[in-house]
Amino acid sequence: MPKVSDKWPRPRPSQSSLQRRALHHPGRIWVLLILGSLTLNLVMIALLASLYEGGGTPGCKAERSILVAEKKKSVVAAPQQQSTAEELVSAEEISVSSTSGKRPASKDAIINLDHGDPTMFESFWKEMGEPGDITIPGWQAMSYFSDVTNLCWFLEPEFADEVRRLHKLVGNAVADNHFIIVGTGSTQLFQAALYALSPPDAPEPMSVVSAVPYYSSYPAVTDYLQSGLYRWAGDASMFDGDAYIELVCSPNNPDGSIREAILKSRYGKTIHDLAYYWPQYTPITDAADHDIMLFTVSKSTGHAGTRLGWALVKDKDVAKRMIKFIELNTIGVSKDSQLRAAKILKAVSDGYELPVSQTNHRLFDFGRQLLSIRWQKLQAAVKASDIFSLPDFPLALCKFTGENTGTYPAFAWLKCEKEEVEDCEGFFRKHNIITRSGRHFGVEPKYVRISMLDRDETFHLFIERVLMLHH
Amino acid sequence: MPKVSDKWPRPRPSQSSLQRRALHHPGRIWVLLILGSLTLNLVMIALLASLYEGGGTPGCKAERSILVAEKKKSVVAAPQQQSTAEELVSAEEISVSSTSGKRPASKDAIINLDHGDPTMFESFWKEMGEPGDITIPGWQAMSYFSDVTNLCWFLEPEFADEVRRLHKLVGNAVADNHFIIVGTGSTQLFQAALYALSPPDAPEPMSVVSAVPYYSSYPAVTDYLQSGLYRWAGDASMFDGDAYIELVCSPNNPDGSIREAILKSRYGKTIHDLAYYWPQYTPITDAADHDIMLFTVSKSTGHAGTRLGWALVKDKDVAKRMIKFIELNTIGVSKDSQLRAAKILKAVSDGYELPVSQTNHRLFDFGRQLLSIRWQKLQAAVKASDIFSLPDFPLALCKFTGENTGTYPAFAWLKCEKEEVEDCEGFFRKHNIITRSGRHFGVEPKYVRISMLDRDETFHLFIERVLMLHH
Structure with a gap:
């Protein structure tokens, strides 16, 4: 990467906010300088002291009257839901298993797409190299x-x-x-x-x-x-x-x-x-x-x-x-x-x-291209299976790219259309694919959420397996 | 060896002796102030300006510290007492002010020892150099x-x-x-x-x-x-x-x-x-x-x-x-x-x-030496003042060092023995020293907690000021 970063007019944090403010208000500082006298100095000191002793504008006094919960409140009583808090929590728990975040060990291994673990981006940052690295000296950033x-x-x-x-x-x-x-x-x-x-x-x-x-x-x-x-x-x-x-x-x-x-x-x-x-x-x-x-x-x-x-x-x-x-x-x-x-x-x-930046340093291009390919693959596999469906998204003008583009969500929200399958998560689990059931999202278990952000090898294995799930 | 840099007492002789004399006799504060240079004047003005202007956050920094400082007095929280949580929480808030974590800008500046900000250790890690540094590549540790x-x-x-x-x-x-x-x-x-x-x-x-x-x-x-x-x-x-x-x-x-x-x-x-x-x-x-x-x-x-x-x-x-x-x-x-x-x-x-490790890489030695010197200074200053007291600690055998060693806490728990001073925090604040009142710790306001872990220049200024506080 050419050394152009120094020329780039990125606003840098100034060393001292006092300096910054002084520079932003040269006129005021000048006037104060002229008026700067011992009297003023004393007034300032007195004012400062009074500030620390209890001044302050009412607007900033966010009163925080927190009452101790005297009795345990019935927190659970969501109007529409009869489940207890404990049920809710256990149902919604983040489930971490021995396959979370791991590459599948073999063709038949469990594929874990329960979380939205964004490991798909690793390859971009490997390609990026040094501009993405950071060194922190041992003495830096020690203060609260x-x-x-x-x-x-x-x-x-x-x-x-x-x-x-x-x-x-x-x-x-x-x-x-x-x-x-x-x-x-x-x-x-x-x-x-x-x-x-x-x-x-x-x-x-x-x-x-x-x-x-x-x-x-x-x-x-x-x-x-x-x-x-x-x-x-x-x-x-x-x-x-x-x-x-x-x-x-x-x-x-x-x-x-x-x-x-x-x-x-x-x-x-x-x-x-x-x-x-x-x-x-x-x-x-x-x-x-x-x-x-x-x-x-x-x-x-x-x-x-x-x-x-x-x-x-x-x-x-x-x-x-x-x-x-x-x-x-x-x-x-x-x-x-x-x-x-x-x-x-x-x-x-x-x-x-940066004027000379390389195209392989463009994160959003990388992400969109990879996700659009993955979505094509998934849509083809879902179509072939004839037992699932996916949401449709219209094209729209993206003001960032300046083009009409599609939508490539980080998760596939997949519905089992097979009548006899009520529990889509269970259906996938039988095929060693871990997904997250619709019931965690407040809807029927015919739906599952599937991460689209995993590493290539995991995603490909997933597509291969979906392709085998015929009607 | 990172210098266990105890610079006290060695302020610039002329200024220091003048200042000390001036401050031993309150009347001479005026003399000192007259000698206060334009630089000091500017520092105060700039500080005030920053407090009032506040950029995107007008006026709030000072108020936050004040908010806490001047709130409720009766905080002792025995369960039998009917103090409300509102009192408790407002009193116990973490107070951040414009001086938190900062070096004092001048001899007379506010010294903030409210937090236990451990910046005293910065000099050790600067001395340590490369073994304390870390580089993290852009692609690493991306997964949950x-x-x-x-x-x-x-x-x-x-x-x-x-x-x-x-x-x-x-x-x-x-x-x-x-x-x-x-x-x-x-x-x-x-x-x-x-x-x-x-x-x-x-x-x-x-x-x-x-x-x-x-x-x-x-x-x-x-x-x-x-x-x-x-x-x-x-x-x-x-x-x-x-x-x-x-x-x-x-x-x-x-x-x-x-x-x-x-x-x-x-x-x-x-x-x-x-x-x-x-x-x-x-x-x-x-x-x-x-x-x-x-x-x-x-x-x-x-x-x-x-x-x-x-x-x-x-x-x-x-x-x-x-x-x-x-x-x-x-x-x-x-x-x-x-x-x-x-x-x-x-x-x-x-x-x-490590067999060849350098003595200046020994954190606990550094910390103990510096703190023991600081505690000596503080104990001497407290004794000289005749208006404060500190807890006593017995020597004990430290199994790590193999020696009988003293106790050098990260905070000084100081009591105002002056009868007429009920509010020790307020007493220190009048001398531009921010401490944390005993009432935040469930006891009387005759006590204050004072951080011993700040940078050298802050600590030395603090000791200088305590030395001026005669009975």
């Missing part, structure tokens, strides 16, 4: 703090810069009028958002809903601590009430559909989970501009092991409460992960923006 | 899974190996008959342990207790989600009941004392927080062998920004539930942090075990 001038004091400035740059490049979300909050994966940010949107002193926990089929982790992650702040309340389309948090996953996990909030109430809140709103999966039709939007490197670049997500949040008080959650939950977020993710996102943007 | 043959499927084997090796070297804990569980800091593992030890179907939340003075985060972290599984119940010595989880922090944060569980019931459980049970802080008298033991790189090696802790857990079912918590909370733990921590722990063990 990243940038105390930022509301999100544990956010590494380099990472924030690369997040804004990437959204600008891809055009999938408006980052500029939003606070960036970094999280230990979007899972932690999802919980931070629930915490932020639930009034601490409400008589009842806030209802958390999502339209079926919804991401299988939502119910378990909402209910595992039996929080008095919020509780899972099932399918959004069945919800009857004014106060709620609606989870809108778009493109949707598991079925890849583009979604909007279906509930409308002035008391309702929405969280937009946009983990899959990237050009390898779906046409980028507009820059999303919602109140809370969640993203993760797991699905954008394939770095699931880095456990790093980010939220774009419009409202300052909501942002503050989300930050408070992350302070209490994990006292911030791994700086090593943030530094690495900054490097990874930089390599992705450089791949498109 | 680390080792699915391990109960803790997200635990990197290299990290687990280095944890066992280090405990064997130091002799501070028995790791061999325990499961290792990695967490996003010991804070996450603490919550995982609460989750694991609380029956999901009990009629009442489990009571969580700890003897005063207890670590200030315990109440807030226990109660912020208003869990139906567990709730904070205050001082262990005031607890009356059979079912509880007792938190035993040893050496104790904030006061450095060696502790054992004080409650005894066959239905009670204990969590041992051994974050500070390392040879730089305290003599290693025995290999701890408790049911659940928590450790963190933040305090052992100084890598707080890495957000990595580990638990040693005897019971398999408890381990499984802790792992389940981490799955639901963050789907595992950053592999980048784990790989880096493995390298760091390896460098620490190599420093003692």
